[in-house]
Amino acid sequence: MKKSSRTRAPCWLPFGQAIAPLLSPAGLSAALLLSPRLTRAWAEVVATYWGRLERLGGLDLTQPLYVLDFTPGDGTFAAAFVQALQAEMQGRGMVGWPVRHVLCAPDTDAAADPSAQPRLQALRAQGVVDWARWNGRTGHPLLLGAQRAPLFGVRNPVVSLSAGGLSRLQQDLYAVHHGQLLRARAAAMPLRDRGRGHALALDWQPVELADIGSAPVAAALARYRESLVSAPFLLSEPALALAEAVQDFSARGYLILASDRGIACESRLRQGCLGAPEEINGPIELPVNFNALAMQQENAGARVANLALGQDDWVVHIASRNNVAEQDDASWAHLVGLAQRAHPSDLSWRTRPMQTCGASEMLYRLRDSGFDPQTLQRIAQCADSVELDCRAAEESQLREGILQAWDHTAANARQPHMCLSLAQLLCRLRDWTQAEAVLDSAALSGDKTGVRAATWLRAKIEAATGRTARALWRSRRLLAGTPADPEAARWVEVLHTRAAQWADHPWYHPGIAGEDDLLLEPLDELHYDDFLHHFRDPEIATSAGLPPIDTAAALQDYCEDAHAAHGADLAIVHRRRGFVGSVGMRRAGDMAHVYFWIGTDHQGRGFCAPAVGLMLALLRNAGVRHCFASMISGNARSARVLRRSGFVEIERGSGQDQGLDFLHLPLTPSAACGERATASRLLRQLFAALQCPMDDQSRGPIVTSPEFLAHGTT
Secondary structure: OOOOOOOOOOOOEEHHHHHHHHEOOOOOOHHHHOOHHHHHHHHHHHHHHHHHHHHOOOOOOOOOEEEEEOOOOOOHHHHHHHHHHHHHHHHOOOOOOOEEEEEEEEOOOOOOOOOOOHHHHHHHHOOOEEEEEEOOOOOOOEEEOOOOEEOOOEOOOEEEEEEOOHHHOOOEEEEEEOOEEEEEEEEEEEOHHHOOOEEEEEEEEEOOHHHOOOHHHHHHHHHHHHHOOEEEEEEOHHHHHHHHHHHHHEOOEEEEEEEEEEEOOHHHHHOOOOOOOOEEOOOEOOOEEHHHHHHHHHHOOOEEEEEEEOOOOEEEEEEEEEOOOOOOHHHHHHHHHHHHHHOOOOHHHHHOOHHHOEHHHHHHHHHHOOOOHHHHHHHHHOOOOOEOOOOHHHHHHHHHHHHHHHHHOOHHHOOHHHHHHHHHHHHHOOOHHHHHHHHHOOOOOOOHHHHHHHHHHHHHHHHHOOOHHHHHHHHHHHHHHOOOOHHHHHHHHHHHHHHHHHHHOOOOOOOOOEEOOEEEEEOOHHHHHHHHHHOOOHHHHHHHOOOOOOOHHHHHHHHHHHHHOOEEEEEEEEOOOEEEEEEEEEEEOOEEEEEEEEOHHHOOOOOHHHHHHHHHHHHHHOOOOEEEEEEEOOOHHHHHHHHHOOOEEOOOOOOOOOOEEEEEEEOOHHHOOOOHHHHHHHHHHHHHHOOOOOOOOOOOOOOOOHHHHHHOOO
């Protein structure tokens, strides 16, 4: 933390209390949130939701249809939304339905009646608009109007809206660090040498799940303790409590729509995007942990979608649960598609040259156009020059957006060169299966240049998805047609070298290294780009015990060092998804130490255990008798994989690194150790042979790094 002159000693408070005076009182920009685009989209979602339930007999139209509005402000959003909803329902013939729009304010708000705004008077006189108070800590009770009548157990599914309201609720800062849960206390101290502004100091304290009073917060922390290695993150107890309360208001289900700046996916948490700022130079807005909100509602049986929009992590959140009839995939996809239209529209994005687009802006334009085929055609025209971001969540959403626009494109409008450009862009986005599908739809007969480009692209797709022999055959045919092409000659040479190296490898056998859709390949230069793309998450290196690798040169040096240590790193390749991770080993005699990792995009799909199994089969065939592995204590995911593969934890010696667990697996019956101490002795011999003795006392225990937890970087 930067040094500064402070006027007083730190006064440590819970993070949420310390940061509350520094939060922006205005909330998010009304020009962005309260747009006609958002109100129209949400009105269409709500009307569609009610219309389906009415057809299923799930609505009682003699009872009110409650819309609980948790949006702060002066009634602008409520007036616009009610008007848009009335117009939408009238167009659908839903006339006379008893809608009650309830403006909900926390009990700490000073305003006596949030519905007493001039623009809402006419709607209030009609009985359409009402108001209520709710407890900011628990979400209960919801007390309607001046009579403060409690609302619960209503006869119809409840709709809940929040445009910019969640970011105004109190948030606390937690962290997971190598299996340990931590909670932050904070002190915000004025910066004397900066004029206005504060330095934020953090004091991290261990916390146990049993000490967490809120069940939703405890559930989120338990999930993060299993899935994160070392990362800070914000959690809003009032937001989780509010969502839980909405579930309880109606026994028949609910629909939640929210829009705010925040984080939608866990990979963004790993990058420290929900950490605390180091300095605060004015009123700030804290992003919302929509990932935790989604987990909570999925645990309650809801269907949830977090739509991360734009380059500033703008999230539109939609969740639906009803006890009338299970929501089918088609109706849910329709609701999500309608909600996608709710992001703020900015005309300046439409007028900027398409050549300057990155992945986030391209996604924005697709969504802003309603996935219009003409926008897709403009994107295809500059697919070669677009700069792709390194954020997997956005690239994944861009792939989905391209395919949605592709589905909207009539078959006769899919021009060959458009198909080629889109297939090339999908290859850069590592969506090999869809790239092949787009190529298959390209009518290229008679176009020699197009046929050549498509053949070249197919060869690259095959090489990336474990079909090297097929790629080499196709590339040789390509080179035969244009023998003077240096790029084709270079490509054929690279593929031929790969095939020759595999054939001469001392212990790699393709017949053993493949099973179903997964196979292992010795890591080479054709894997480097994919390796670096998936390895960019710093948590991967931490959990796998690997050094940071961020350039092709560093990766090549790492592979050469592995070869010198009688080891190797193999790429885990899926026949449709391509490169998904890596498994490696270091060997000494008949003993080996293995390690593995899966890229963030592909975690949770069951790739790890089969890949480890294939590596063990290769080692067993190569004469290795004892296989060892290590993992950070508390890493539940690695523990499941290793124990499922047959590894057993061995006795910990006094000189072993604190914070690590070591496991052993005999690969032959004769290698079974009678005692765990014997396995520990063999492990020491292996590490000594690999020139990294475990008795090196200079390597102390793994300790908590406050700097890392504060900023999300090592």
